[in-house]
Amino acid sequence: DYDAQILMRYASFDPLNGEPSLHPALVAGADSTVYIVQFTGAIVPGMLTDLVGAGATPRAYLPNFAYIATVPGEALNRVRALASVRAVVPYHPAYRLDESVLATLFPAQNLASGPDQAVLYNIQVLTPGPSLKPAIIADVAAAGGTMESVTQAGAQVKAWLTRGQLVSVLRSNAVLFVDPAGAPEGDMDVIRQATGAVFVQD
Numbered sequence: 001d002y003d004a005q006i007l008m009r010y011a012s013f014d015p016l017n018g019e020p021s022l023h024p025a026l027v028a029g030a031d032s033t034v035y036i037v038q039f040t041g042a043i044v045p046g047m048l049t050d051l052v053g054a055g056a057t058p059r060a061y062l063p064n065f066a067y068i069a070t071v072p073g074e075a076l077n078r079v080r081a082l083a084s085v086r087a088v089v090p091y092h093p094a095y096r097l098d099e100s101v102l103a104t105l106f107p108a109q110n111l112a113s114g115p116d117q118a119v120l121y122n123i124q125v126l127t128p129g130p131s132l133k134p135a136i137i138a139d140v141a142a143a144g145g146t147m148e149s150v151t152q153a154g155a156q157v158k159a160w161l162t163r164g165q166l167v168s169v170l171r172s173n174a175v176l177f178v179d180p181a182g183a184p185e186g187d188m189d190v191i192r193q194a195t196g197a198v199f200v201q202d
Helices: 045-053 073-080 099-105 133-143 163-170 189-196 197-201
Strands: 032-037 059-063 066-070 087-091 119-124 147-149 156-161 177-178
Touching: 032 059, 032 073, 045 059, 045 066, 073 087, 087 189, 099 163, 099 177, 119 133, 119 163, 133 147, 133 163, 156 163, 163 177
Parallel strands: none
Antiparallel strands: 032 066, 032 087, 059 066, 119 156, 119 177, 147 156
């Protein structure tokens, strides 16, 4: 059976039946090139080859049967015309943000009032490695934020952002997801126990 639901932390929805309600500040703009591309069924290599041939760049798998992809404006109609593509919808800034931040800073009515203090966030880029890090650094600087750390490997950087700066960075065409940066946690003992490493060692 084909389950047409796009499954995200923000919401689950069938893109052919409309999109979830979005905060006005967190709707994708006309300059956004990041989309959810849902296929007509189980994804086989040929589907991704056709997607690339149409001018898109697959970035991250998204259940069900979808990819978050970079789709330049000139490629959008070609991607939508592919026989293997069921739906193409924007990957809105709202979808890229941790739900606790959404509830605190972006209530349904309007932007929250009160002090707009900078918070340290983890920013996950669309592709691991160094290729999109310069774009993130530039977007944080353009928004007025402050970079905390950048590594060449991996898919994450850290930056200090106010609410307004966060809105700007969420619109970056290099951002996959943003959540608050917490202090390191002592989870390794739990992981070792759960995976059987402690039993093997003993």
